[in-house]
Amino acid sequence: MRRPPKESAESARIIGRRALVVGALQLGLAGSLLMRMRSMQLEQAEQFRLLADENRINVHLLPPARGLIFDRNGVLLAGNEQYYRVTMTREDAGDVETVLRRLSKLVPMTEEEIQDAMKEVSERSRFVPVTIVDRLSWEDISRVTVNAPALPGITAEVGLSRFYPQGADMAHVVGYVGPVSDYDLSRTEDRDPLLQIPKFQIGKTGAENKMEQTLRGSAGTLHVEVNALGRVMRELDRQEGEPGADIQLTIDSKLQTYVEARLEGESAGAVVIDLEKGDLRAVVSAPSFDPNLFVRGISVKDWTDLNENPYRPLAAKAVQGIYPPGSTFKMMTALAAIEEGVLDPEETIYCRGYTEVSGTRFHCWKTAGHGNVNLHDSLKHSCDCYYYEVGQRIGIDKISEMAQRFGIGVRHDLPLSAVAEGLAPTKEWKRRVRGEDWRIGDTVNASIGQGDVLASPLQLAVMAARLATGRNITPRLVHTVDGVEQGADADQPIGVNENSLRRIRAAMDAVSNNNRGTAYGSRISEVSMRLAGKTGTSQVRRITAEERARGVTSNADLPWERRDHALFVSFAPVENPRFACAIVVEHGGGGSSTAAPIARDIMLQALYDGPPPLEAYPSNVRNRIEEQQKRIENRIAPGAYPTSDRA
Amino acid sequence: MSLLESSYKNVPTGIRKLLYVNWAIVLLTIAIACAGFLMLYSVAGGSVEPWLDPQLNRFGFGLFLMIAIGMVPIWFWRNVSAVGYIISLLLLVAVELFGEVRMGAQRWINLGFMVLQPSELAKITLVMFLAAYYDWLPLAKRSRPLWIAIPLAAVLVPTFLVFKQPDLGTALLLAVGGGTIIWLAGVHWAYFAVVVSAGIGTIWAVFESKGTSWQLLKDYQYDRINIFLDPSQDPLGAGYHITQAKIALGSGGVTGRGFMQGTQSGLDFLPEAHTDFIFTTLAEEFGFIGATTLLALYLLLIGFCFASALQNRDRFSSLLTLGISMTFFLYFAVNMAMVMGLAPVVGVPLPLVSYGGSAMLVLMVGFGLVQSAHIHRPR
Incomplete structure (x- = not known):
């Protein structure tokens, strides 16, 4: 370039000066880049590393195997298939x-x-x-x-998947599982991530539901590395979950199956308690249903059939059904009065067939009356007038107090669905709930287990158990969890005078074994196995004066849903009681005609731990019993319940 | 014959020129390119396909081109500057008319034997043209409005054409690169004050125009700006790139996760891990140490360019060298700022590292010019 050297030097000077500014700006920018790297890579590195791991690591839950449920003898009641x-x-x-x-x-x-x-x-x-x-x-x-x-x-x-090899026989005790629903999630406090697994099976009813936390186990985790599309690239870490604990119930599945079969055709609830530790040997509601239907998702037709059946197969009548206990309640009224000292067991009260209380006539079931009866005879004949009098003497509050000591009107703590509280009414209760004053007529009704008194078969069985032992027997359903014995503490004495109890037991013995007792027909003839009991027939309707004038209508002439409930509470053997049993047959007619024979069969089955010899029965019924045993045996033949297969 | 004219007589000739090549610059470009090779190998999951192999070939060709251009006397390049500039302008117009649309922008022109990105070419020719212009212009006239209008138009015309493509990043690079030469030439600072205020005004106008009929940017560019300002507003959508890039970069820590151990790039969380976002892969796998080393290499390269330019008494040479080094600086500064969340995502590659032909060849041509200026400097 032809250019004066002076200008060239000047130009170089300008460029140099301006380049310094540019260089400084560049350094400044580079410095801010460096500071940014420093802040991100040195100061926030941990945080970004975490985000990177969140990006790439997916956690999958591994559902644990659900705990198994066995009966007391190790028979599988709920398994995984x-x-x-x-x-x-x-x-x-x-x-x-x-x-x-x-x-x-x-x-x-x-x-x-x-x-x-x-x-x-x-x-x-x-x-x-x-x-x-x-x-x-x-x-x-x-x-x-x-x-x-x-x-x-x-x-x-x-x-x-869950399956129930015993099918319907255990449905009301074991319950069933089903896929967790939005409704389940909405009402649980449970934050277990397993519940988020689609179709994860949780207990819906029965022990499956109440023992859910024990049975479920804990989730395992599987960490996998995924790419941006979510495709699994490799497994990083696998942590197997804890399988749920196995549970052994106190139920004897052989007895339970027998009872279920024996109750076929009835709508009934029955409970058998082992008196040694309060073990529930059988808790049966009839009819029942196949819980396997629910595990797979029940069809609309099956659901409708179950729901519209008048015998209500879905209801666990043994624990959630509540009935007026009728005459089975009389022991409570008597004990309350004896304990309070207002009744001498030897004292006789005259029964003329009815009692007049403040202008209303209360009838004895025997229109002609029982004449002079003491405690023993009143129970043996189930005289009502005796208890109308005793009830008025002692008052409702004392009766109910005694009933509660024997487990009526008390919710027994069992891992079963909807365990009923029943009702032992008091004056305070009526005022609170009904807003009315307690009247003497109410006491008269309650003293024979009618009116407001309500009890479940379970509560009646507990009452029988406590009467038989004098101990505060607490029913127990869970035998072991993971092999560890549950709640088998010795029961405390119930605190009622043993002499009074002995008198009650003797009277109950007479009910079954005295030839004038109400349940003599359902006695056990094997002396060492003799059963003591009390019948009950509880009205579900009011008998009008007009009806009474025509003579009491026979139950057989009434439509099923208006017939009386048949009840029977018992324990055996009389000398050294091992089992207590209570049974309620809905609309079964009479306690002595319907409930007592069933109770005897169940009791013998329990006492002999299997089919009893025919000799245990009175000779006049042996033929019929033999036939019945065959029929039941056929019914519970193995394979009677289909287990699992695609429906 | 002036003093300067005579000094050209000492310029090496023939094969001897090789002795006067600025080897520091050659070595630094190789070092930086090698960082890129490592990363391309890693991003491909430990394979030379599909990126490393072509990149190696391109870089080899680029090195040859650099030396070859360096061998040609600088005055030849000065003499073809205006022609080169006009050709670039024509290509930019051609791209506007016949260009191929790729990734939503008209940036490519198919010449039959190769696909060319004229905007990349324009970065070099604009610098060359402006350097030649100020070399020609007597010093006294430099700040006169008329003589400023010419370079201003020379900058704005290609900038506008590129901006229309639309390629905001390259337009920015062109404008700032051209502006830098005008600044270096010694134009009065008041003009720059005006331009800076105008720039601020433009930014205001850009935001003000959104949603009106005269909207200045495309919607996706507004999105990018908004998401740049607050990436959290769309973490899985448009903000995903930035968020994932920052995670990759930050998770590298001091020493990085190790070569080929980066999870963000290895598992495809990083978008464009082989092109615009390759720096985050490097920062993830080699950490703060690796990232600052690359930054140091870049600055060192710029430093050598500065040294060469300031030693050079030829005005065209020093303006050209500084202009090219500024363009280079803008490349990596904008790219790094972008992937670190300091600037909007504008689509600027990391020079010599990102996979891609046009940008690498243009930069190697640029360094070839720097070499030419260095070899043929007056002595």
Whole structure:
């Protein structure tokens, strides 16, 4: 360039000066970049590392195996069975429709199921396995695996599901599980992440529900590394969960099955208590239902059938059904009066067939009257007038206090659904609940277990157990958890004079074993196994004066739902009681005609730990009993309940 | 014959020129490119395909180009500056008319034997043209409005064309790169004061125009700006890139997660991990140490360019060298600021590191010019 040297030097000077400014700006910018790196990589590194891990690590929950439920002898009541399902992964399948069509020829699939599966597969990411068919049999799954080469993208998988080998017999005790629902989630405080697993099975009723935390176990975790699309790249860490604890119930499944079969055709509840530790040997509600139906998702038809059955198979009558205890309550009235000293057991009260109380006539079941009766005879004949008088002497509050000591009107703490509290009414209760004053007529009704008194078969069995032992027997359903004995503390004495109790027991012995007792027909003839009991027939309707004038209508002439409930409470053997039993047959007619024979059969089954010899029965009924035993044996033959298979 | 004219007589000739190549610059470009090679290998999951192999070939060609251009006397390049500039302008117009649309922008023109990004070419030719202009212009006239209008137009025309493509990043680079030369040439500072105020006014106008009929930017550019200002407002959508880039960078810590151990890039959380966001991969795998080392290499390269330019008594040479080094600086500064969340995502590659042909070749051509200026400096 032809340019004066002076200008050239000047130019270089300018450029140099200006370049310094540029350089300084560049350094400044570079410095701020450096500061940014420092702040992100040195100061916030931990935080970003965490975010990176959150990005890449997915946690999958591994559902634990649910604890098993056994009976007292180790018979499986609730188990886990493997079932098979078929899943499909879109990216491996290629032509989804063709593969599904081929699959539908091998396993039962409706056209609708095929369409649903196609929709679901196309909606999910191409590498996510989608369940196509569930609960396949071994045969079906074998066909699928054999044909695997023709079914790209199809995988056979094994899952665990609950099943109940005892079927209906245990339904009301063990309960059933079902997939966790939004409703379940909305009312639970439980924050267990397992509940978030779709279709995770939780206990819905019975012990399955009440012992959920014990049975469930804890979730295992599987950490996998995923890429930005969510595809699993590798397994990082696998932590197996804790399987749920196994539970052994006090139930004797052999006895339970027998009772269920014996009650066939009735709507009834029965409870058998082992007097040694208060073990519940049988808690039966009839009719029952197959809990396996609910595990798989019950069909509308099955549900309607169960719901509309007048015998209410879904109700656990043994613990949640409450009935007026009728004459079985008379022991409470008598004991309260004796304990308070207002009644001498030897004192006789005259029964003329009715008692007049403030202008109202209360009738004895025997229109002609029992004449002079003492405590013993009043129980043996189940005289009502005796108790009308005794009840008025002692008053309702003392009667109810005694009833509560014997477990009536008390909610027994058992891991079962809807355990009923029943009712031992008091003056205070009536004022609070009904807003009315207690009247003397109410006491008269309550003294024979009618009116406001309500008890469940469980409570009546507990009452019988406490009467038989004089101990405060607490019913127990859970025998062991994970092999550890549960709540088998020795029961304390009930605190009622033993002499009074002995008198009551002697009277109950007479009910069954004195030839004038109300349950003499249902006696046990084997002397060492003799049973003591008390019948009860509780009215579900009011007998009008007009009806009474016509003569009491026979139960057989009434429609089923208006007939009396038949009750029987008992313990055996008389000398050294081992079992107590209570039974309520809804609308069964009379306690002595309907309930007592059933109670005898159950008691003998329990005492002999199996079918009793015919010699234990009085000779006149042996033929009938033999037939009955055969019938029941056939009914409970093995395989009577289908276990599991795809419905 | 002036003093300067005579000094050109001492300029090396023929094969001897190789002895006068600025080897520091050559070595630094190789070092920086090697960092890129490592990262491309890592991002591909430990494979030379699909990125490392072509990149190596390109860089080899680029090195050859740098030396070859360096061998050509600088005055030749000065003489072709105006022509080169006009050709770039024509190509930019051509791209506007016939360009291929890729990724939502018209940036590419297919010449038959190669796909060219004229905006990349314009970065070099604009610098060359402005350097030549101020070399020609007598010093006394530099601040006269008429003589300022010419370089201003020379900057604004290509800037506007690139901006229309739309390629905000490159337009910014062109404007700032051109402006830097005008500044270095010694134009009165008051003009720059006016431009800076105008720039602030423009930013105001850009935001003010949103949603009106004269909206200055495309909607996606507004989105980028908004999300840059607050990435959390759309963590899975448009803000995803920035968020994931920051996570990658930050999680590197001091020493990084180790070569090929980066989870953000390895598991595809990072978008464009081989191009615009390659710096985050490097920062993730080599940590603060790796990231600052790369920054130091870049600054060192700039430093050598500055040294060369300030030694050079030829006005065209020193303006050209400084202009090219400024362009280079803008590349990496904007890219780093962008991936660290300091600037909006504008689509500027990390120079010599990001995968891509046009940018690398243009930079190697630029350094070739720097070499030419260095070799043929008056002595």
